[in-house]
Amino acid sequence: MTDTLAAELERYRADRRISAALLVSEDGFLVAASAAPGVDIEALAAQIAPVVISVRRLSGEIEGGATRLISIELANSTVLMAPFENEVLLALVGEPGALTLTESARA
DSSP, X not given: OHHHHHHHHHHHTTSTTEEEEEEEETTSOEEEEEEOXXXXXXXXXXXXHHHHHHHHHHHHHHTOOXXXXXXXXXXXXXXXXXXXXXXXXEEEEEOTTTTOOOHHHHO
């Protein structure tokens, strides 16, 4: 099953500007991943879960509703995180500009 998921995640990485595609449990455990050599996928998985938890808490404070997408734009990377299904999160890590959203995708 994990090999099948990793193969599906590899499709996100067809654009080589995307260095990692991960499925992560809400507890921060790696479910499956496809990543460029040298990317520490276990460390990424461990850091992603607390970010999502913090955003959910923030949403509760401002009555923002369910978390649909989290986008973090850094100087050298962009990270997109989204709830997937069965308490699993999809996370993509790429170069700036590799993970941009159009207005239709935001709706």
